[in-house]
Structure formats: structure tokens, C-alpha cells
Amino acid sequence: MSSVSSEPLVAPARVTRRRALAVLGLAVPVLAACTTSPADDGPDPLIPLADRARADAALVTAAITADPALTPRLDPLRSARNDHAAALQAEIDRLAGPQSSATPTPAPAPAPTGPVDLAAVQQALDAAAREATGLVATLPTGRVGLVGSLAACCATYAAVLT
Amino acid sequence: MSSTQLDPEAIAALQAALAAEHAALWVYTLIVAFVPPDQAAVARTDIEAHRTLRGQIEQTLTDVGARPVSAEPAYRTPTPVTDALSAGRLAVTAEADVLAAWRSVLEQTTQVPLRAAAFKALSEGTARAARWRLATNTLPVVPPLPGITR
Numbered sequence: 001m002s003s004v005s006s007e008p009l010v011a012p013a014r015v016t017r018r019r020a021l022a023v024l025g026l027a028v029p030v031l032a033a034c035t036t037s038p039a040d041d042g043p044d045p046l047i048p049l050a051d052r053a054r055a056d057a058a059l060v061t062a063a064i065t066a067d068p069a070l071t072p073r074l075d076p077l078r079s080a081r082n083d084h085a086a087a088l089q090a091e092i093d094r095l096a097g098p099q100s101s102a103t104p105t106p107a108p109a110p111a112p113t114g115p116v117d118l119a120a121v122q123q124a125l126d127a128a129a130r131e132a133t134g135l136v137a138t139l140p141t142g143r144v145g146l147v148g149s150l151a152a153c154c155a156t157y158a159a160v161l162t
Numbered sequence: 163m164s165s166t167q168l169d170p171e172a173i174a175a176l177q178a179a180l181a182a183e184h185a186a187l188w189v190y191t192l193i194v195a196f197v198p199p200d201q202a203a204v205a206r207t208d209i210e211a212h213r214t215l216r217g218q219i220e221q222t223l224t225d226v227g228a229r230p231v232s233a234e235p236a237y238r239t240p241t242p243v244t245d246a247l248s249a250g251r252l253a254v255t256a257e258a259d260v261l262a263a264w265r266s267v268l269e270q271t272t273q274v275p276l277r278a279a280a281f282k283a284l285s286e287g288t289a290r291a292a293r294w295r296l297a298t299n300t301l302p303v304v305p306p307l308p309g310i311t312r
Contacts, residue, residue, distance in 0.1 A: 080306035087307065136281050137274045145269040148281050149307040152288040156304045160292055 044095060045135055046088050049147065052131060053085035056124050062116040070118065077121070077157050084150045091143060118161060125158035168226045168271070175263070175270040176219050177231050179283075182256075182263040183216040184233035189256040196249035201297060205253070208290050212260075215283055222276075250298040257291035258305075265309030284309055 060078040132151035190209045220230040267280040288308040295303045305311045
């Protein structure tokens with residue numbers, strides 16, 4: 001083994017405080033901490049996220065049309081939201097199974113209303129990050145990585161566009 | 163006293179995240195000497211963030227009766243660090259590794275508090291990564307799916 005022990009970083013007093021802060025939050029009764037399994041029926045919770053991703057891509061396109069100078073800043077975002085929509089739709093289709101392959105393709109994103117500027121894009125990103133973050137606690141393990149990642153992406157974009 | 167248990171999968175994912183945090187700390191300590199003062203200040207802030215995460219993982223593993231993995235004495239870098247750009251790129255790589263590890267923690271647990279902690283690390287890490295990607299002109303500045311895509 002080539003590993004070496006790392007020096008303790010915190011004095012015991014700090015450790016106690018860390019414990020009091022419940023470190024990664026694990027000092028909770030196991031049952032209370034378990035995720036609730038979503039109902040077997042009911043619409044797929046990823047559908048609104050996919051719709052929103054498509055709508056955001058359309059919003060970004062409108063913002064670029066309104067002000068082409070925004071292209072270098074917004075084009076990667078449009079690409080990211082299209083990636084999100086595709087990844088979400090693939091997961092929605094996977095769960096729906098082959099018998100649902102006859103379902104219609106998703107409706108096109110509605111045309112944005114109101115002024116389409118950077119502030120509108122930021123607002124949309126904040127809402128997207130919030131919506132996705134709200135699902136992190138309850139999604140099954142196979143889906144939470146995708147949704148957590150896109151939430152982190154949207155939140156960071158909202159911050160860097162300021 | 164351990165008030166809860168973690169699945170072996172979650173423990174393994176936390177150990178991998180700890181290993182990535184160790185590596186990131188080594189990287190930042192190395193690159194601080196190569197980057198301009200404004201970036202060095204950012205690097206020091208990032209070091210603090212990674213130290214906090216490292217301490218949290220170590221404490222959590224200890225609390226559930228697992229022995230936290232140690233840091234390696236040194237790490238191999240994909241390319242040599244010789245200037246500000248190569249230093250910044252190494253930070254980009256280290257942050258990408260950390261993001262992948264935290265995403266894995268997120269996917270390996272159903273415990274809400276641990277998921278929340280992993281998601282927080284993923285979000286804050288994405289912001290850190292974006293700063294180094296911007297500084298090194300690594301595009302896109304924000305990866306579409308942090309922890310999945312580079």
C-alpha cells in the first residue's frame with residue numbers, strides 16, 4: 001500500500017461541532033430518511049422536466065433572435081437544454097416500455113410570451129433548477145443522477161449569466 | 163455513536179468521493195504556485211470547500227463504522243503542470259473527477275439527507291468547475307450534465 005495517513009484536520013472540539021451539525025445529515029432515523037417510492041401509476045414526473053427543457057431551448061432561441069449579440073453566451077445553454085430534453089425523453093420512453101411506442105411525440109414547446117431577454121432566460125433557469133431539485137429526494141436511484149446533474153447545470157448557468 | 167446505517171454501495175461511493183476530494187486537495191495545493199494572484203485566491207477558497215467536504219465524508223464514514231480511505235502521497239497528473247494554463251486545466255480535471263464521484267453518491271443512496279448532501283456538493287462543484295473552465299477557455303463553461311459529461 002502506498003497510501004499514507006492524512007493528518008487529522010480538525011481538533012476534537014471541531015469534530016464535536018461537526019457531529020452536532022449532523023455532518024452529511026445522517027443523524028436521522030432511518031425510516032424517516034427513506035425515500036418514498038413513487039406511485040406505480042400516474043404520469044412520469046420527468047415529463048414536466050422534459051417539457052420545460054424544450055421550452056427553455058425555444059426561449060433561448062427567441063432571446064438570440066431578439067439580440068444576436070447574446071449568441072456566444074446563450075448558444076451553449078440552448079445546446080445543454082436540448083441535451084437535457086433528449087436525455088429526459090430517453091428515460092421517459094425507457095420506463096414507458098415498448099407498448100407505449102405508439103404514443104405521440106411530445107408537443108412542440110409553446111412559443112414564449114412576454115419580453116425575451118437575458119432576465120427571462122435567467123428566470124426560466126431558476127425555475128428549472130428549482131423544479132429538478134424538488135425531485136432529488138424522491139426519484140429512484142437510476143434517475144436521480146440525471147435530474148441532479150441537470151439541476152446543477154441550470155443553477156450554475158443562472159449564476160454565470162448574471 | 164452511529165445513529166444510522168448506510169448500504170455498502172453508498173459507503174463505497176462515499177469512499178470514492180473521499181479519494182477524489184483527497185486528489186483535488188493535492189491538485190489545488192500544487193497549482194496555487196502556478197496561477198496568477200486572482201486565480202490563486204479562488205484556488206484557496208476552493209481548497210477550503212474541498213477540506214470541508216473531505217471532513218464531512220470522513221466523519222460520516224467514521225460514524226457508520228467504516229474506515230475512511232487515506233490520501234495518496236502523490237498523484238499522477240494527465241499532463242505536466244508548467245504554467246497557469248496547465249495548472250488551471252488540472253483543476254478542471256480534478257473538479258470533473260469530484261463531480262463524477264458525488265453524482266455516484268447521489269445515485270447509490272435513497273437516504274434523503276445523504277442525497278441532499280451529495281446534490282449540494284454536485285451543485286457547488288459545478289459552479290467551481292465553471293470558474294476554472296472559464297479561466298482555461300474549456301468549453302462549454304458549464305457541462306450540460308455535470309458528473310456525467312465532461
